[in-house]
Amino acid sequence: MNVWIVLLAAVSSFVVGGLWYSPVLFGKVWNAENGGQPATGHPAKVFGVSFGFSLLAAFAFAYLVGPSPTLESSVKLGALVGIGLVAASFGINYQFAQRSFKLWMIDGGYHAMQFLLFGAVFGVLG
Template identity: 30%
Template sequence: MEMNFYALLVAAFSTLVVGFIWYNPKVFGTIWMKESGMTEEKMKGSNMLLTFGVSFIYALLISFMLQIITIHQTGALGMVGGDASIAKPSYAAFMADYGMAFRTFQHGALHGFLAGLFLALPLIGTNALYERRSFKYTLVTGGFWIVCFMIMGGIICAWK
């Protein structure tokens, strides 16, 4: 089982697409700006190319971990040291039986949802507590990452 870099790149890019929609003023953008203390003036003074570029790199790092979380066969490969050519015959039998099992968008989205709910949301919530941000901020930002993890997990898991 090889790493699908195209799936990881598309999954990472999907976070930018979701962000353009999610943080639009007609969706959650106005709430987020108010709750985060962001203003139009602050946004105009930033290097958006740098912001989007670094955001993409961070999302790419997330996609590497989501591949491990969403594709169960990655765990089987990890148990043989990552090199299928030196694995025992039981690994080949396992892959013959279960090689593409649970490789659907829905399955990846489920695991993405769970990762977002139990990893991303608590991280954002903890930071928000120490930064004295509101619960609305936590919901908007945490919700964004839960949706992103779902879409990313679905793409990564389904793209064979």
């Protein structure tokens, strides 16, 4: 496992997440779907913990994809994990919490994109 590739994958998903949840893309809708109240908590803690989870996800993906994956197999695995495992699991939770389909599309879509991005990073550099 190449730790530098794992770190790059984590950073890339963190950057995409920043854009995804910004007012430029889905931030305003996401905030409205969550009751219109901005997130609370110290920004350094929020971003630090979020990056830690991105790093954990990148390490787990590196383990799953194995050494020297092809771009095709790595992106397919990213789609399977992001859509079939993470977004689907969010869907179950959101259904029971009676959260909106729109919110699920934003959050599930981000994680689908996150793992597709992991697949691209590992497929190109791995």
